[in-house]
Structures are given as C-alpha cells and as structure tokens.
Amino acid sequence: MIDVQNLSKSYSGHRAIQNLTFEVRKGEIVGLLGPNGAGKSTTMRILSGYLPPTDGKVTIAGFDVVTESLEVRKRIGYMPEKVPMYPDMRVNEFLRFRAELKKIPSRRIRARMDAVKQLCQLGDLERTIIGTLSKGTQQRVALADALIHEPELLILDEPTAGFDPTQIRAARELVKELSSHHTILLSTHILSEVEMLCTRVIIINRGRIEKADTPQNLTRMVRGGHYLKLEVKAAKEALISKLEAVKEVEDVEAIPHEEGWCTVRVYSAPGVDVRDNIFQTILKEQWQLREMTTVRATLEEAFVELTQD
Ligand SMILES: Nc1ncnc2c1ncn2[C@@H]1O[C@H](COP(=O)(O)OP(=O)(O)OP(=O)(O)O)[C@@H](O)[C@H]1O
Ligand SMILES: [Mg+2]
Incomplete structure (x- = not known):
C-alpha cells in the first residue's frame, strides 16, 4: 500500500x-x-502528497505521490498534526465543504456525513461552531474529515494529542474499528x-530509521528486559547455585531481605520458558515460594534504548 x-x-x-526506506502492506496498522x-x-x-521530497520515491497503491498526487489524495485520509480548521464554520458546514472539495458525488454527501459523524461521535455537535469546541473534539472533526471520502489508507499524525484518558480509550477503539477496512x-x-x-x-531518530519490527520483537531486544521474578525463602548462595544449574537458565540474581526471603531474578534466552523447571527445583529443595511473575520490558523501554545516544 505504501512503498x-x-x-x-x-x-x-x-x-x-x-x-528512509520502508513499506506498509495492505491491512497493517503501523506506528x-x-x-x-x-x-x-x-x-x-x-506520503500524503502535501510536501515534495528532496530525494527518493514514494508510491501509494502504486501511484507516485509527486507525479500522481490527485490519485494519491483520493486514496488517503490524512489528519495533520496541526489541524487547519475553519473556526467560524459549524461542524456540518465544514464536513459538507470538505466533501464537496473532495468531489464526493452530491447524492452521496449526506450519507457520508452521517456515517462519519456517527463514527466520530459528532452527532450532537453538528450545529456547533468549530472554534468553540475543545481541542480533543476538534481532533474528532478532523478525523471525520479524513474519513469522509472513504479512503483505503489513513495517515494520522498524533491523532490523540489533546485527548483526555477517556477519549484516548475511545480513540483506540475507533482505530481498531477502522483497521478492519483501512x-x-x-x-x-x-x-x-x-x-x-x-x-x-x-x-525513527534524527531522520533515520532506527528499527522496524513488531512491538513484541522490539521489547524482546531490550537488554535484561525479560526475566522471571521470584520471592523465595532460602539462602542467597544456595538459591544462586541451584537455580543457575536449572536447564536453560542463563543468569540468576538474588537480593536478600526480611526474615530469610530473597527476591530473585532468573534470566533466560528470549522465548524460553523456564518456569516449570524452576518450580520443580524449588519443590525439590523444599523452599517456600510466595511469588513468581514474568517481567517483560515495555515498548517505552525499547524506545528509550533505541533512541538515546
Ligand atoms: N517547515 C519547516 N521548515 C524548516 N524546518 C522544519 C520544518 N518542518 C520541520 N522542520 C524541521 O525538520 C525536523 C523534523 O521535524 P518534524 O516536524 O518532521 O518532526 P516530528 O518527528 O514530527 O516531531 P514532533 O514529535 O515534535 O511532532 C525538525 O528538526 C524540524 O525542526
Ligand atoms: Mg510531528
């Protein structure tokens, strides 16, 4: 879809x-x-055809963004970072104006306006002057605009900037819903x-691609970002020697704290599950166990590791 x-x-x-070289295939949601x-x-x-590149080539659904920008724009719903709005227009007027500009056939306009107002929860606000709406609601108007011509591809530049936590959750549901068709x-x-x-x-970092992968693979790459956390009642030295001997365990750290309990971190290779073997060893040693959790790095940790100098 994007090349x-x-x-x-x-x-x-x-x-x-x-x-930059990358592609986005049909049906993907890429961050x-x-x-x-x-x-x-x-x-x-x-990518949206609003800014000419200095070098390189971009095609959207096979159309060149520079030489075939009209074809490209038909297929893209673009929501820019700083949304250029018409603060004096009412929501309905704005959507109609945009629909006409995008050359939606006049007999289709009404239905398309109704559909996007429903999707973006603007039904009660159709007569409201855009300039009086909150920032988050103005973003929803911008999204309705991006969707009105039923584009195959959505390019959304910080669509949830200015949203409160409830709106962020609603936006997440909306994007999920949209992803079945876009x-x-x-x-x-x-x-x-x-x-x-x-x-x-x-x-991307300083204009270059640092990494492109699934969120799961990115978090797996974080150094020390994946381990098993235990709370065991045993001596530190015994814990380390017995647990390091467990099959596929790579490293063990133990920190003693109150009344003989230790907090233990067990490291193994990504994708390797050592929980059963660890548990068998603990049983055999007749140690008390009061916690066993898998700790995974977050995407935030991966992001910081990949983008800091
Ligand atoms: N119109 C412009 N004229 C000159 N420099 C610009 C212009 N727009 C962006 N830049 C510069 O290009 C670089 C990339 O900016 P860009 O807005 O693409 O970053 P961004 O990743 O979207 O950042 P943010 O997370 O803050 O939105 C920055 O150094 C910025 O200062
Ligand atoms: Mg930006």
Whole structure:
C-alpha cells in the first residue's frame, strides 16, 4: 500500500529525514515513533502528497505521490498534526465543504456525513461552531474529515494529542474499528497505545530509521528486559547455585531481605520458558515460594534504548 524508497527531505539545507526506506502492506496498522523533531510529520506530509521530497520515491497503491498526487489524495485520509480548521464554520458546514472539495458525488454527501459523524461521535455537535469546541473534539472533526471520502489508507499524525484518558480509550477503539477496512499509519507519543494497536512499529531518530519490527520483537531486544521474578525463602548462595544449574537458565540474581526471603531474578534466552523447571527445583529443595511473575520490558523501554545516544 505504501512503498517508500530512499526518501530524504531538507528544509533549506537542514536535513529533516535521510534515506528512509520502508513499506506498509495492505491491512497493517503501523506506528511511526520517534522523539520530537525525528521527522515523523515530515514523512507523513510527503506520503500524503502535501510536501515534495528532496530525494527518493514514494508510491501509494502504486501511484507516485509527486507525479500522481490527485490519485494519491483520493486514496488517503490524512489528519495533520496541526489541524487547519475553519473556526467560524459549524461542524456540518465544514464536513459538507470538505466533501464537496473532495468531489464526493452530491447524492452521496449526506450519507457520508452521517456515517462519519456517527463514527466520530459528532452527532450532537453538528450545529456547533468549530472554534468553540475543545481541542480533543476538534481532533474528532478532523478525523471525520479524513474519513469522509472513504479512503483505503489513513495517515494520522498524533491523532490523540489533546485527548483526555477517556477519549484516548475511545480513540483506540475507533482505530481498531477502522483497521478492519483501512490500512493505517499513525504517529503518537503514547506507547501503550502502540503496543495495543499496532501490528508493526517503525522507530525513527534524527531522520533515520532506527528499527522496524513488531512491538513484541522490539521489547524482546531490550537488554535484561525479560526475566522471571521470584520471592523465595532460602539462602542467597544456595538459591544462586541451584537455580543457575536449572536447564536453560542463563543468569540468576538474588537480593536478600526480611526474615530469610530473597527476591530473585532468573534470566533466560528470549522465548524460553523456564518456569516449570524452576518450580520443580524449588519443590525439590523444599523452599517456600510466595511469588513468581514474568517481567517483560515495555515498548517505552525499547524506545528509550533505541533512541538515546
Ligand atoms: N517547515 C519547516 N521548515 C524548516 N524546518 C522544519 C520544518 N518542518 C520541520 N522542520 C524541521 O525538520 C525536523 C523534523 O521535524 P518534524 O516536524 O518532521 O518532526 P516530528 O518527528 O514530527 O516531531 P514532533 O514529535 O515534535 O511532532 C525538525 O528538526 C524540524 O525542526
Ligand atoms: Mg510531528
């Protein structure tokens, strides 16, 4: 659906993105992540045909974003970071205006307006002046605009910026719903959202791709980010020697605390489950056990590790 080859963009000599190559396949929900100034918005504006690249080639559904931008725009619903709104228009007026601009046949406009108002929960607000709406609600109007021409591909630049926690949860449900009919590329700083929603993540840093992988694989790469945490009543030395001898265990740390209890971390290779073997050893040694949990790194930890210097 999206094919990006060696894409670069400079703003009067300043390199915002350099040599990006990636693809997004039909049906994927891909998160574009990166620190402030990494080049996320620049990339999304080029993909949407609103900003010419300095170098490289982008095709959307087979159409070149530079030479066939009209074909591209028909297929994309783009929600920019700073939403250019018409603060004096009413919600209904704005959506009609946008539908006409996007050349939706007039007999279809009414139905499309109703559909997007329902999806974005704007039904009660159709006569409200946009400028009086809260930031989060204005974002929903912008999303309704991005959806009105039924695009195959949605490009959403920080769609939940300005949302409160309840709205963020609602937006997550909405994006999930949309993903059954649309391919989605979104940028956000809310990493828990990405973990729950995205099939794949592209992390960019200073204009270059740092990593592109599934959220699961990214979190697996975090150093020391995956271990088994135990609370066992036993001497530290005995714990370390017995548990390190367990099959497939790579490392054991133990910190003694009150009344003979130790907090233990058991490390093993990613994807290896040592819980049964650990439990058998504890039984055999007749140690008391009061906790066993798997601790996994979060995407936030992966992000920090990949983007810090
Ligand atoms: N119109 C512009 N003119 C000059 N420089 C720009 C322009 N837009 C962006 N830049 C620069 O390009 C780089 C990438 O900016 P961009 O807005 O793409 O980052 P971003 O990843 O979207 O950041 P954020 O998380 O803050 O939204 C930054 O160094 C920024 O200052
Ligand atoms: Mg941005």
